Amino acid sequence: MAMFSMFVILNNLSVLEAGAYAHLKEVSTLPFSVKAACHKAPDSRQFYLFMQGASMSKKENKKIDEREICENILSDALNSLVEHIATSSDDPRTAGAAYMAGDGDTYLKELRDHIRQSIIQHEKELWDQTRKRPFDRMLVKRFSHLFPSEGELGKEENQLSRRILPGFFTAMEMMAGRELFEQCQMACKTLVKLRKKEQGQDFLWRDFYDEDTPNELVNDAFAVIVPHFSDFEKRSKWLINLINTHLAPSDDYAFEGDTVSEWHMDEASLHLLLNSLFATFRERLATTAGREIVVQRYGIKASRALEDVLSSIEAGK
Secondary structure (H helix, E strand, C coil), X not given: XXXXXXXXXXXXXXXXXXXXXXXXXXXXXXXXXXXXXXXXXXXXXXXXXXXXXXXXXXXXXXXXXXXXXXHHHHHHXXXXXXXXXXXXXXXXXXXXXXXXXXXXXXXXXXXXXXXXXXXXXHHHHHHHHHCCCHHHHHHHHCCHHXXXXXXXXXXXXXXXXXXXXXXXXXXXHHHHCHHHHHHHHHHHHHHHHHHHHHHHHHCCXXXXXXXXXHHHHHHHHHHHHHHHHCCHHXXXXXXXXXXXXXXXXXXXXXXHCCCHHHCCCCHHHHHHHHXXXXXXXXXXXXXXXXXXXXXXXXXXXXXXXXXXXXXXXHXXX
């Protein structure tokens, strides 16, 4: 039933997003599965020029760091403010207010614009890094709030190191099946490309994260893998071992803190991960209406399997 639901969402995506897919074909080995046409990723240089509104030649196309521009504007504004107050006959408060009403306001508007461009640039850089596998980003979004800020790993409870990512993706692909996992990747990638075509430089990942279609795609993937948790203890040990044997090099995430090289997945960490991954189902199954939606979409068997997993996670607290 869950596999049928995966077929429905991929097929509906094709219908709703006209022109997003070249075609959808049934795969003989998976009767309710589909294969989306592969689309070439957008050329990064063309996209960069579009984002900057530039038309420079290849030689002239030097990288613009909007973050550096913001720092320079702020520095100039502060220097100008200090000079204005120092040369004004008014008291500092009055002189400062006068400055903000004139040159200060100009600087503020300029800074606001470049902060916006800085956010877009950051999103573009992330897009360049992960454009081939945007479904991965949707998966990680479910537990990214557990990642530590710079230098904070080990200083607070309820944290996961980003070092888990290679093992996590490997586990997801093994449980869902490579073919189905890649279909989700292609469906999500196509939707992202469509949104970027529609929205241009206004496209931001944080908006895409809130869309129903990619989130349902993630939910369907979890509904597909939930039978693997029928023996919750055995699957938990398997996950801990798999993730720990696929940890990313600590140097890749050295910014997390001094303890990053010592970090490893344990039962408590796995509980945090699973609790976040299945949180959406916990919310839905908590209400009668939500339970009906889950049953209708995935069937009674899958619904009960999800409840069993949630009970096991709850028991692990």
